[in-house]
Amino acid sequence: MHKTAAVIFDLDGVIVSTDEFHYLAWKELADAEGIPFDREDNERLRGVSRMESLDILLEKALKPYSDANKADMAERKNAMYRGLLERLSPADLLTGVAEVIDGLRLRGVKIAIGSSSKNASRILKAIGLADTFDAVADGTHITRSKPDPEVFTLAAHLVGIPPEQCLVVEDAHAGVEAGVAAGMRVLAVGPAADHPSATLRAKDLSAISLDEMLSHRTA
Ligand code: B16
Numbered sequence: 001m002h003k004t005a006a007v008i009f010d011l012d013g014v015i016v017s018t019d020e021f022h023y024l025a026w027k028e029l030a031d032a033e034g035i036p037f038d039r040e041d042n043e044r045l046r047g048v049s050r051m052e053s054l055d056i057l058l059e060k061a062l063k064p065y066s067d068a069n070k071a072d073m074a075e076r077k078n079a080m081y082r083g084l085l086e087r088l089s090p091a092d093l094l095t096g097v098a099e100v101i102d103g104l105r106l107r108g109v110k111i112a113i114g115s116s117s118k119n120a121s122r123i124l125k126a127i128g129l130a131d132t133f134d135a136v137a138d139g140t141h142i143t144r145s146k147p148d149p150e151v152f153t154l155a156a157h158l159v160g161i162p163p164e165q166c167l168v169v170e171d172a173h174a175g176v177e178a179g180v181a182a183g184m185r186v187l188a189v190g191p192a193a194d195h196p197s198a199t200l201r202a203k204d205l206s207a208i209s210l211d212e213m214l215s216h217r218t219a
Pocket residue numbers: 010011012013022045046047048049050053078114115116117118119120139172
């Protein structure tokens with residue numbers, strides 16, 4: 001049995017609800033282009049990189065888009081998303097996050113971020129957590145997005161803890177798969193809690209104790 005020596009948090013949907021801002025920005029882009037897009041479509045974009053998200057959105061497009069069109073659309077979406085991010089403050093931390101972070105630090109467990117987002121530093125700064133984590137691995141450091149394990153493998157490497165001693169916390173199916181592929185235990189929260197490969201499940205981080213998170217029982 002291995003002890004849990006590091007917890008690697010996904011950012012969007014786990015630490016803070018930027019997932020709603022992603023939806024609003026993609027929706028505005030889709031409406032402007034006359035492409036059908038709803039919240040159910042948006043669920044498929046959780047944890048997926050910006051360009052892969054655009055490809056999913058374009059599955060329902062009525063005309064073809066060139067690579068230059070797509071680069072422009074991704075840029076427009078990101079500008080709208082960044083506008084929405086300006087509303088973020090430390091009050092936007094999701095339920096239970098501050099308590100879990102404090103508890104893990106008190107126990108000497110390393111904490112890291114493993115996010116597909118290229119806006120992770122901006123978000124962490126806005127919510128007052130820029131200096132909180134022992135390491136941040138994000139979309140600016142990786143070439144393959146979740147469900148590839150790269151971002152979690154990098155986060156574990158940066159905190160110097162082997163995968164079998166890491167717990168990933170994720171809200172996306174693609175993220176749960178990435179954590180499992182990295183050889184880590186995975187706590188699935190929110191919409192990912194129905195994923196069969198998760199090690200642990202909880203509605204949110206207030207609904208699970210630190211002892212449960214760090215123990216190695218399966219759910
Ligand atoms: P950006 P996470 C992911 O963040 C989001 O879940 C996903 O919806 C988004 O497309 C991706 O980041 C890229 O974000 O456009 O800011 O680079 O959940 O991995 O923290």
